[in-house]
Amino acid sequence: MYLPFILLIVANCFMTLAWYGHLKFLPHDAPLWKAILLSWxxxxxxxxxxxxxxxxxxxxxxxxxxxxxxxxxxxLLVFVPFMIFLFKQPFKLDYVWAGLCLLGCVYFVFRSQ
Structure with missing residues (x-):
């Protein structure tokens, strides 16, 4: 039962890197097509x-x-550590509130079971 969650975590690590990695690993003056190709x-x-x-x-x-x-x-669980550790962005308490809102979403989506 844990396998899909492990797969989701790995997938989200790759997707976060695909969406934002070019900002860190490519020069800012690199052609857009290189950023798109790397991301794809x-x-x-x-x-x-x-x-x-x-x-x-x-x-x-x-x-x-x-x-x-x-x-x-x-x-969110993958993005916040990426943002803090890889991209050196400051942590904000608002991320905790956003996480709590998502827990509310989880409650409402799963409560009918």
Whole structure:
């Protein structure tokens, strides 16, 4: 049962890197096509983990809403450490409040079970 969550975490690591990695690893004057190509190569790895995760959860009778809200929680759990440690952005208490709002989303999506 843990496998889809591990796959989601790995997928989100790749996707965060695909979306924001070019800001750190490419010169700011690099051509846009290089940033897009680099991001698409990384995103291919993301899809290789995300698709099996969602297929597994669907086979376990998870609804689309349950899968999406779970993915958003994982995204926040992955993004905040990336932002702080890789991109050296300051931590804000607002991220805690955002996380609590997502927990509210989790509650409302899963409460009917």
């Amino acid at each position: 190569i990384i995103a291919l790895a993301e899809y290789s983990f995300m698709i099996p995760a969602t297929r597994y959860l669907a086979q376990q009778s998870w609804s689309m809403g349950e899968m999406k809200i779970t993915q958003e929680v994982v995204t």
